[in-house]
Amino acid sequence: MLDYVVQLTKDATQITPQHHERLRCVGFDDTAILQITLIAAWFNYINRVADALGVGR
Secondary structure, eight states: OHHHHHHHHHHGGGOOHHHHHHHHHTTOOHHHHHHHHHHHHHHHHHHHHHHHHTTTO
16 A cells, blocks of 8 residues: 555556556455545645645745
8 A cells, every 4th residue: 555655646647557456455445445545645735735835834
């Protein structure tokens, strides 16, 4: 899961069906994969917004 999230964060365009298959092989179903993706993407989004606005500086 963490390898998937790192790839999503670094370059989501490089995620392939094989990434999803690896997650399925360790017990994640499609709903869990969707939740992992949404949560990681949201955190990436909100952190970029906060960085751009200088939140926490």
